[in-house]
Amino acid sequence: MKNDRVLALTGATVLVGASLTPRRDCTVLVSQGRVSAVGADVVVPSAARVLDLPGHTVLPGLIDTHVHLGAPEEPPGRPVRGRAGRPGAGGGLRTGPGLAGRLSTGAAQVRAVADRMRFQPRKRRAFLEHGVTTACSLGDDNAWVHDFRRRTAEGGLVGPRLLIAGPLFTAPGGHPVATLGAEPGADWVRVPHCREEAREQVAALATGDDPVDVVKVVQDRGDPRRRSLEPIAPGVLAAIADEVRRHGIPLVAHWGTLEDLAELLDAGVDVLQHLEPRGPLHGWPPHLLDAMVREGVALAPTLAVTEALPDEEAAASLRARAAEFLDAGGTLLAGSDAGMPAVRAGAGLVREIELLASCGLTPRQALTAATSAAARALDAPHLGAVEPGRAADLLAVRGDPLADLGALRRVALVLRDGRAVVDRTREKAS
Known part of the structure; x- marks a missing residue:
């Protein structure tokens, strides 16, 4: 079941595309269970739920x-x-x-x-x-x-x-x-x-x-x-x-x-x-x-x-x-x-x-x-990358996993089909 409300993840570093290219201070828009837009200049709809994630990295689930x-x-x-x-x-x-x-x-x-x-x-x-x-x-x-x-x-x-x-x-x-x-x-x-x-x-x-x-x-x-x-x-x-x-x-x-x-x-x-x-x-x-x-x-x-x-x-x-x-x-x-x-x-x-x-x-x-x-x-082209059209199965971690894989152990947010199934964004970073 997909979440109908638009969600905007803002202020994070996003690992974009199949090559996981890092883009800083980036926005990811999620709509109808899919990634609809990614970039630094994405316009966030006024009705969207905004989740600001400075200091975090967003990557594919x-x-x-x-x-x-x-x-x-x-x-x-x-x-x-x-x-x-x-x-x-x-x-x-x-x-x-x-x-x-x-x-x-x-x-x-x-x-x-x-x-x-x-x-x-x-x-x-x-x-x-x-x-x-x-x-x-x-x-x-x-x-x-x-x-x-x-x-x-x-x-x-x-x-x-x-x-x-x-x-x-x-x-x-x-x-x-x-x-x-x-x-x-x-x-x-x-x-x-x-x-x-x-x-x-x-x-x-x-x-x-x-x-x-x-x-x-x-x-x-x-x-x-x-x-x-x-x-x-x-x-x-x-x-x-x-x-x-x-x-x-x-x-x-x-x-x-x-x-x-x-x-x-x-x-x-x-x-x-x-x-x-x-x-x-x-x-x-x-x-x-x-x-x-x-x-x-x-x-x-x-x-x-x-x-x-x-x-x-x-x-x-x-x-x-x-x-x-x-x-x-x-x-x-x-x-x-x-x-x-x-x-x-x-x-x-x-x-x-x-x-x-x-x-x-x-x-x-x-x-x-x-x-x-x-x-x-596995022949699953709808998965595995943060880019428009792919499933909004996303992971946000505290820190930079490209510099320190230990960041994978600091999970802050997990989206499955655009719905938050794990949300620790309100917790203080240790």
């Missing part, structure tokens, strides 16, 4: 390219588990006999509470409080996440804008079937056994009144020192990729080894998620690095996950590989993998941006990975 929405977040130190024992998976509210019994009595209040809780109110609030206005769900119960997306889009739920893959595609002996016990018929996985079945399953997700935004595949051989996994067969993978291209949406992939990477590049992947020690720990093979850059494949290294590795040398090597990919001309994206036990909604993406900067990226490059580059890779 952050985009987390990799989240799992399903499981409620537990206190730090406790595992987050969803359906079939999968961390961060499953969309349903876990109802014990007591709650089920109360629901059967027809108590409207209990039913309403249960309905709200199953759509993760704490997680939704945490994303927004950290300036994350868009989250890309890469593996959640299909019917549930479609319902979640509809409710947030219509304004029934206050939360980030959702881009969704629905279920993920894997092999009968692949992750998460072999690793986390996901039933092959569960609503958050698809396990095609042949090319025709793969095409049918992709088409079912990518068409209709409520199609998915991306399709995700898991191409992962595991770790032969611990557990080998079954990757998707080459013919089935090619059929998935070809059908995804036919419907004009991005193909996103979880991968582990360099052999997995080569097969995904042959199939035509658009976005790679993760950068693990099983991959290019000691350097990129030149032919694979060249192919990634040449084909415009984006990489979200999810460093917030591998930061927890006990081997700091390995974690440092992965950060070096991310920097090499960027230096070669590749596009890095910010994705937290929120839903994993060590990664919190919202806070995980802010940490991911900081870790990208620790790889040698400038603050602007790190912020671009979470804004305009993410929007481009």
